[in-house]
Amino acid sequence: MEVKIMKVAQLTNFEGSNGIEIKDVEKPKITEGGILVQVHAAGVNPIDWKITHGIMPVTLPMIMGGDFSGTVLEVGANIPNFKVNDEVYGQAPAFAGGAGTFAEFALANANTIALKPINLNFNEAGALPLVGVSALQGLTEHINLQKDQKILIHGGAGGIGSIAIQIAKNIGAHVATTVSPNDMEYIKKLGADEIIDYKSQKFEELLSDYDAVFDCVGKDTYKQSFKVLKKGGIIVSMLEEPDEALMKHYGITSILQQTRVTTKRLDKLTQLVEQGVISVHVEKTFPLDQAAEALYYLEHTPPQGKIVINIKEQL
Numbered sequence: 001m002e003v004k005i006m007k008v009a010q011l012t013n014f015e016g017s018n019g020i021e022i023k024d025v026e027k028p029k030i031t032e033g034g035i036l037v038q039v040h041a042a043g044v045n046p047i048d049w050k051i052t053h054g055i056m057p058v059t060l061p062m063i064m065g066g067d068f069s070g071t072v073l074e075v076g077a078n079i080p081n082f083k084v085n086d087e088v089y090g091q092a093p094a095f096a097g098g099a100g101t102f103a104e105f106a107l108a109n110a111n112t113i114a115l116k117p118i119n120l121n122f123n124e125a126g127a128l129p130l131v132g133v134s135a136l137q138g139l140t141e142h143i144n145l146q147k148d149q150k151i152l153i154h155g156g157a158g159g160i161g162s163i164a165i166q167i168a169k170n171i172g173a174h175v176a177t178t179v180s181p182n183d184m185e186y187i188k189k190l191g192a193d194e195i196i197d198y199k200s201q202k203f204e205e206l207l208s209d210y211d212a213v214f215d216c217v218g219k220d221t222y223k224q225s226f227k228v229l230k231k232g233g234i235i236v237s238m239l240e241e242p243d244e245a246l247m248k249h250y251g252i253t254s255i256l257q258q259t260r261v262t263t264k265r266l267d268k269l270t271q272l273v274e275q276g277v278i279s280v281h282v283e284k285t286f287p288l289d290q291a292a293e294a295l296y297y298l299e300h301t302p303p304q305g306k307i308v309i310n311i312k313e314q315l
């Protein structure tokens with residue numbers, strides 16, 4: 001008998017993780033251009049907990065979650081590249097054309113998903129879409145990082161930073177990164193050349209003549225980063241609007257990245273994962289019933305790598 005009801009984690013008010021309720025709602029229906037998936041795992045990103053505090057206008061109640069991995073159940077009309085039972089990963093946030101992924105089933109737009117890397121389990125694949133595409137887009141499209149260039153990656157132990165270090169090393173760049181003291185050992189394994197403890201050291205006094213900065217932290221870290229770059233260098237920030245005065249003063253290009261998860265970028269990510277370039281570290285998983293706890297955890301305890309909501313038990 002066809003299942004028509006599904007369990008979801010819904011945001012019902014903007015009181016942080018207290019605004020999350022676990023509910024039964026109607027399963028989404030297939031649409032033209034859409035792919036209906038059974039969700040196996042959903043990665044948790046900072047944007048998810050930020051939304052619970054009302055950082056952007058969304059219509060409530062809203063099913064939470066953007067990232068997911070899962071199995072295709074139904075394919076909308078005129079979508080030749082996916083079929084029933086394909087194992088996929090990607091994005092389906094309710095505020096951007098999807099149905100939300102902290103749910104047993106999700107409706108995704110076909111151009112924001114791809115076949116999941118075969119060497120990742122569902123938890124690892126569900127953790128990767130937003131952070132993996134952010135790192136790939138930043139390093140290869142905006143910075144256009146080249147072999148032997150020097151790059152500083154802020155927030156190296158976080159979701160985006162940990163993937164960015166691995167991509168930068170694969171390109172052949174010299175990589176410095178800033179992390180907290182607890183994360184030093186974890187980061188050594190990812191291959192960074194210089195690891196700076198941002199709590200006791202000032203990166204701007206240690207580094208100079210860098211070609212690029214990839215900023216996953218923002219605020220003063222963004223502003224101080226201009227000092228480590230050579231003239232003509234570039235800062236791509238995940239958080240900060242370009243500071244025109246600093247750009248002019250130091251002769252630097254600065255970009256605020258807007259990550260767009262697309263099939264094309266996910267396919268490139270899949271290739272890098274399957275070649276062994278990128279590994280994904282899932283620090284902790286939560287069941288769907290504890291989606292609020294997962295959001296609270298990510299907001300208050302920056303993990304090494306990723307936090308994932310495991311929705312379908314993995315065999």
Ligand SMILES: NC(=O)c1ccc[n+]([C@@H]2O[C@H](COP(=O)([O-])OP(=O)(O)OC[C@H]3O[C@@H](n4cnc5c(N)ncnc54)[C@H](OP(=O)(O)O)[C@@H]3O)[C@@H](O)[C@H]2O)c1
Pocket residue numbers: 045046047130131134154155156157158159160161178179180198216217221237238239256257258259260302303305
């Ligand atoms: N613009 C876009 O399209 C876009 C897309 C995706 C994400 N983002 C944003 O990008 C940011 C990073 O995302 P993420 O998923 O990588 O977050 P994350 O997993 O929370 O990682 C952030 C990392 O930064 C570290 N950190 C905090 N303060 C630091 C400092 N002063 N110096 C160095 N490291 C520091 C944190 O660990 P410790 O506190 O333990 O040091 C944590 O490891 C988030 O704010 C997110 O919302 C923007």
